[in-house]
Amino acid sequence: MxxxxxxxxxxxxxxxxxxxxxxxxxxxxxxxxxxxxxxxxxxxxxxxxxxxxxxxxxxxxxxxxxxxxxxxxxAELDIDDLREVYRIRDLLESEAVRVAVPQIAAEEIAALAEALEVVEHASACGDLPMMAEANRRFHFGLIEAARMPRLSRLVRVLWDATDVYRSLYYSDGSHREVVHNEHRAVLEAVRLGDADRAVTLLLAHRERAVSALERVLPPR
Amino acid sequence: MxxxxxxxxxxxxxxxxxxxxxxxxxxxxxxxxxxxxxxxxxxxxxxxxxxxxxxxxxxxxxxxxxxxxxxxxxAELDIDDLREVYRIRDLLESEAVRVAVPQIAAEEIAALAEALEVVEHASACGDLPMMAEANRRFHFGLIEAARMPRLSRLVRVLWDATDVYRSLYYSDGSHREVVHNEHRAVLEAVRLGDADRAVTLLLAHRERAVSALERVLPPR
DNA sequence: CAAGTGGAGATTGTATCCAATTGACCTCAG
DNA sequence: CTGAGGTCAATTGGATACAATCTCCACTTG
Missing domain, CATH: 1.10.10.10 (Winged helix-like DNA-binding domain superfamily/Winged helix DNA-binding domain)
Structure with missing residues (x-):
């Protein structure tokens, strides 16, 4: 069984x-x-x-x-709160990736690749909940490879706090296209063991999302 | 009234x-x-x-x-957990200080100076609870000047998680002497608006504490 | 008319009681 | 002796009932 x-x-x-x-x-x-x-x-x-x-x-x-x-x-999250959350994510996730990349196992990288396939497939099908789930698997698969459980937990809470906005961002098909390319580039950098490049790509990845959201959200 | x-x-x-x-x-x-x-x-x-x-x-x-x-x-906190908490604190508190120093108000700096006086006085009197309280006022007075409430909150939780170890560290009088000097140097850097120097001093401040604790704690 | 007062109704806060689960110990077949 | 199963006390989980508090609004008073 x-x-x-x-x-x-x-x-x-x-x-x-x-x-x-x-x-x-x-x-x-x-x-x-x-x-x-x-x-x-x-x-x-x-x-x-x-x-x-x-x-x-x-x-x-x-x-x-x-x-x-x-x-x-x-809780209500205005644009300033969103920026603060993303700034904290920058700090914590960058650290996680820097620690993770040099020590990530081959099976873990394979799991990342699998998650990305699901992301792209679900995106093409318009299945946004599944895409969101696979997107988390990708990002947290990398973060958790740092083996820093408290840090992972903090990042998870930050993601939860901004889930509403993330789905808003991903509801736009053109955003999803950009994201797929960013994801693939990150995965490639991880494969090459280039932590700095992965960090830089992910910083840009987040910055693109938050600034797109700033244009959509009430400017206070 | x-x-x-x-x-x-x-x-x-x-x-x-x-x-x-x-x-x-x-x-x-x-x-x-x-x-x-x-x-x-x-x-x-x-x-x-x-x-x-x-x-x-x-x-x-x-x-x-x-x-x-x-x-x-x-919860039980072993030495690895302690190191992880301190690493996360490095990231978050460094950001807070970098944001805070350029925008901190004169009254806030005065409050920091006052807190430091209490720290030193309480330390001399052997009143460790009061010293711990004033020590928090000093550090959080600086951190909160960054006006990043979520970040402050995260740092507060990290402090709470390691409170037991902090009092252990401060129970040693020679540690307290070192700390007073470190505090004064930080305050001076803040006064001069030298954020980078304040950050560097605080990194050393934390590293000194955590490595002292490593020598005291069960090595797993 | 402004500011304060006093309920009534709605909602939250907590005590009490009972059901569900766990873990330690016992029994007994193999 | 060993391990599966059973029993029971200790403990946690949750439903209900009631107390405390807030909110709103009509009413009074100056």
Missing amino acids: TRQQFRRPPTAQEAVLVELRRAIISGELRPGEQVLQDALAERFGVSRVPLREALKILEGEGQVIYRPHRGYFV | TRQQFRRPPTAQEAVLVELRRAIISGELRPGEQVLQDALAERFGVSRVPLREALKILEGEGQVIYRPHRGYFV
Whole structure:
């Protein structure tokens, strides 16, 4: 029997956490909106207790804002926040790549290549959720090769905080074309063991995204 | 009436969170130890509900590890973890200082100087808790002058994660002497607007601490 | 009309109670 | 002796009930 791993969340709070993330990314819960606990708990078929525990995790990640006795509110990210997040990502991801490239294993590089194929295929099919998932696999496959778990975790939180904007960026087909080329160049640099080049390419990769978003977003 | 600000935590979970942090820093809750909810809740005079919500925050900060159906355990930080935290701090705090120095206000610099005086006075008196508090005021006064709230928050979590080791380092009087000189040099560089020099001094400041700790800690 | 006051209703915060899960120990077949 | 299975106490997970707090708005008062 091929080790089928049940991935069912063992507790309600974890299941709720997954659903909450989905709801925020999908825009079902809109920025600034109050999270009405009774209503949401009922919708998820649980009581408020596990919902509140899940919200505490999201609070720690900055996805919701907690105001005592007022409740939880979906965080709003303006363009300045976005720039700050991307600046921090530059610092952390650059370090990760510099550490990762010299020590990355062949199988890990193969996994990156596979992820990129899925990204391009999903993009061509217009399957944006699958593309987003494979895109994460690519980027985090590289980052995690640095074997710095805390750093990976921080970067993951930063990605989560800006998921909404990322899907906005990727919803444009011409952006996706540019990104595919950038990805391939990064993979090539990783293959050659050229960490500096990979870092530079990724900096440009992020800068392109954030400046495109600046043109789209409310200028405050 | 001089605006006396009540600083009482408005909710039990926040009060418990403060107490939990204290218990972890003080070593009352030891690394690896399970947090027994019934016992702790009773000690704090609250039910398990607010305690669990406070634990969720600490989980998000990596101060405790959550294992479903098993409970919360105080995180253990080995020397590799410590090095990783310090490396991330190097990246984030260097950025903060580079941004902060060119735009820091005169009153903010004055606050830094004041904090340093308290650090040295408390150190001379052997009042380590007060020294730790003032030391934070100094470092975060500088970091927050960068006006990058997310970055400040990340750095704060990293500090919290290594609080135990910091007090260990500062418990040695000769270390404290070195640190005072380093602090004064940093302040001088900030006054002169020499961001690069401040960054370099702070890198050395951290490196001195972490390598001293490496000599003290179990070498795995 | 401005500013303050006092509920009513909505919402959050927490205590209590019970169900579910775990882990240690015991039993017993092989 | 060894390991599979069973039992039970300890502990965590979650539902419910109620207390505390906030928000809104009509009302008063100057």
